Amino acid sequence: MAFVLVALSVLLFALHVAVFRDLKGLAFYLALDVVFVPIQVLLVTLILERLLEERERLSMIRKLNMVVGAFFGEVGSDLARRVGRLCGNAGELAQRLAVDVQWTDAEFRAATRFAESFRGEFARDRDWLSELRGFLLAKRSFVLGLLQNPNLLEHDRFTDALWAVCHLTEELEARTDPATLPDSDVDHLIADVHRAFGMLMREWLAYMRHLQDAYPYMYSLAVRANPFRPDASPVVR
Numbered sequence: 760m761a762f763v764l765v766a767l768s769v770l771l772f773a774l775h776v777a778v779f780r781d782l783k784g785l786a787f788y789l790a791l792d793v794v795f796v797p798i799q800v801l802l803v804t805l806i807l808e809r810l811l812e813e814r815e816r817l818s819m820i821r822k823l824n825m826v827v828g829a830f831f832g833e834v835g836s837d838l839a840r841r842v843g844r845l846c847g848n849a850g851e852l853a854q855r856l857a858v859d860v861q862w863t864d865a866e867f868r869a870a871t872r873f874a875e876s877f878r879g880e881f882a883r884d885r886d887w888l889s890e891l892r893g894f895l896l897a898k899r900s901f902v903l904g905l906l907q908n909p910n911l912l913e914h915d916r917f918t919d920a921l922w923a924v925c926h927l928t929e930e931l932e933a934r935t936d937p938a939t940l941p942d943s944d945v946d947h948l949i950a951d952v953h954r955a956f957g958m959l960m961r962e963w964l965a966y967m968r969h970l971q972d973a974y975p976y977m978y979s980l981a982v983r984a985n986p987f988r989p990d991a992s993p994v995v996r
Contacts, residue, residue, distance in 0.1 A: 847880030874960035920958035
C-alpha cells in the first residue's frame with residue numbers, strides 16, 4: 760500500500776509537470792505542504808488518536824461496570840450482608856458507608872479511605888463459616904465465569920477482589936467441616952474473609968459512584984438496598 764501511494768504521487772507529479780509545465784510552482788507548493796507535515800502529524804497522532812483512545816476507554820469502562828454490576832447482583836451484595844452480620848463493628852460500618860443519593864465526591868473519597876483502612880472485628884463462629892462455605896461454593900462457577908471476561912484486564916483492582924473471593928472459596932472448600940477446626944485455623948479463615956470484605960467495600964463504592972453519574976435510577980435502588988446497612992430495604996418510603 761505504501762509503495763502504491765508513493766508511486767501514485769510520483770505519477771501525478773509527473774503528469775502535472777507535463778500538462779502545466781510549471782515545475783517551480785509545483786515545487787513551491789510541495790515544499791509548503793512539507794512545512795506543515797509536523798503539524799498534521801501532531802493533529803492526527805496526538806489529538807485525534809488520543810480522542811479515539813479516550814472514547815474506547817470510556818466504552819470499556821461501561822462494559823466493565825456491567826460486569827461489576829452483575830457480580831454484586833449475583834454474589835457481592837449477598838456476600839457483604841453475610842459477612843457484615845459477623846462483624847463486631849457493623850454499626851460503624853453502616854454509618855460510614857451510608858451512601859445517599861446526595862453524596863458528593865468528597866464523601867465517596869472519605870468512605871473509600873475508610874474502606875481501605877477498615878479493620879473488622881470478627882468472632883470465631885464456626886457455624887457461620889459453614890454457612891458461608893455453602894454460599895460461596897454455590898456461586899463459584901459464576902465468579903469463575905466472570906474471571907474469563909477479557910474486559911477485566913483493564914481493571915486490576917476488581918480482578919484482585921474476585922481473586923480474593925475465589926481464594927476464600929478454595930480455603931473453605933478444603934475444610935469439609937469448619938465446626939471441627941482449631942482456633943488457629945479459624946483465625947486464618949477469618950483473615951481471608953477480612954481481606955475479601957475490604958476489597959468488596961472498595962469496589963462497591965467505586966461502582967456506586969459510577970451509577971450515580973451514569974444511571975441515576977439504578978443508583979437509587981442500590982442506595983436503598985445498601986448491603987452494608989442491616990436496616991436497608993428496597994421499598995421506597
